[in-house]
Amino acid sequence: EICVCEDIAHEQEDIRVFLEGRSYDKVVTVVDGLDDGSRDLEGLASELKKSFGCGGTVKNGHIELQGDHRKSVEKALTERGFPPQSIEVQGGSPET
Numbered sequence: 071e072i073c074v075c076e077d078i079a080h081e082q083e084d085i086r087v088f089l090e091g092r093s094y095d096k097v098v099t100v101v102d103g104l105d106d107g108s109r110d111l112e113g114l115a116s117e118l119k120k121s122f123g124c125g126g127t128v129k130n131g132h133i134e135l136q137g138d139h140r141k142s143v144e145k146a147l148t149e150r151g152f153p154p155q156s157i158e159v160q161g162g163s164p165e166t
Contacts, residue, residue, distance in 0.1 A: 085152065087143050088160040090134075098126075099140055101133040101147075114150075121146060 085103040092098055104111060115133045119126045122142055126135040135143070140159045148154050
């Protein structure tokens with residue numbers, strides 16, 4: 071029964087994955103739209119950082135990862151049970 075509730079919660083999320091520029095021409099990948107009330111964002115961020123070998127943080131209810139990891143994040147979230155149709159990867163190639 072719990073598994074069904076988690077699946078429904080995953081389907082109701084509209085997850086956006088996009089880049090934001092930072093100083094010194096750095097970019098961060100932002101994962102927004104995750105329900106931080108029912109999800110361990112710190113734990114998920116830690117798993118993603120370890121998988122991608124990058125730094126990052128949780129700020130204001132979203133995950134920020136150093137560098138461009140948009141496609142990798144999409145794949146990692148899908149592997150963790152998030153339906154692909156709830157994940158929107160925004161933007162093309164990063165500006166240099």
